[in-house]
Every structure is written in structure tokens, then in C-alpha cells.
Amino acid sequence: MFSVSQKSKYGLRAVYELANRYQEGPLKAHQIADAHDIPLKYLEKVLQDLKQAGIVQSQRGAYGGYILAKSPQDLTIGSIVYALEGPLDLAGDLDGELHFFWKRFELDVQVMLEKTVQELVADKQKAEHVVTYSI
DSSP states (O other), X not given: OXXXXXXXXXXXHHHHHHHHTGGGOOBOHHHHHHHHTOOHHHHHHHHHHHHHTTSEEEEOSTTOEEEESSOGGGOBHHHHHHHHHXXXXXXXXXXXXXXXXXXXXXXXXXXXXTSBHXXXXXXXXXXXXXXXXXX
């Protein structure tokens, strides 16, 4: 079964939270962990990997914490996943009749990963404001 690692799931949640509260200043790791039910120690390791990749920055001090290194519209979902997982290679060295399928699947996934974090935040906000009517 195709699966994204827990590390990438937590990393994306953390970046989503930082983007969602982008104008509010730095967030402490425990604030992100509490908001998304992520184990704090594991999140701290993920945040360090994201910092090393240039996706987040940390600020020390009483009012310190983590912030995005770029604006949410300049940061793609793929950059987060690639920073935590490495390059995407679903087709691999497969050859034969079904190689075209895996290559197409990989390209479709890459299109989704090209979405910006700002688009992710906007999509989530739209989904929360959907009104449904029933009779």
C-alpha cells in the first residue's frame, strides 16, 4: 500500500499551523504539538529537519519559536515532503507494460505536491465554510 510516512504527515501539519497563523509571529513547538496532537519530542526532530532544509526558522528567547522561512505562497507541499522523505520515485526501475502507469501516477502526485501551502490553507478554510442544505 502506498503510504506517506508519519514524519511527513507531522511536518505538513506543523507547516500548515505556521502558515495558518503566519501573521501572529513565532509559535512554540508545544503550541503546534498541542494543536495537532503530535508528540512533542518527535515534532522537535521534524522541525529540526525542516529548519535544516530552510523551510522553517527558529527564534530564541521568551517570545521565540518557529516561523516559516518563506511566505506560504512561496512554499510548496512538495518541498516539505521532499525535505523529509527525499526525492519521489514511484516508477523506479520498473520496466515492462505497466511502467507508463507508474510514471503517470508519479506525475499526478507531483502535480499535487506543487500546490502551495497558501493554497492548502485556503482549501481548508473553504472546506470548513461549506454549507449543506437538506430537506
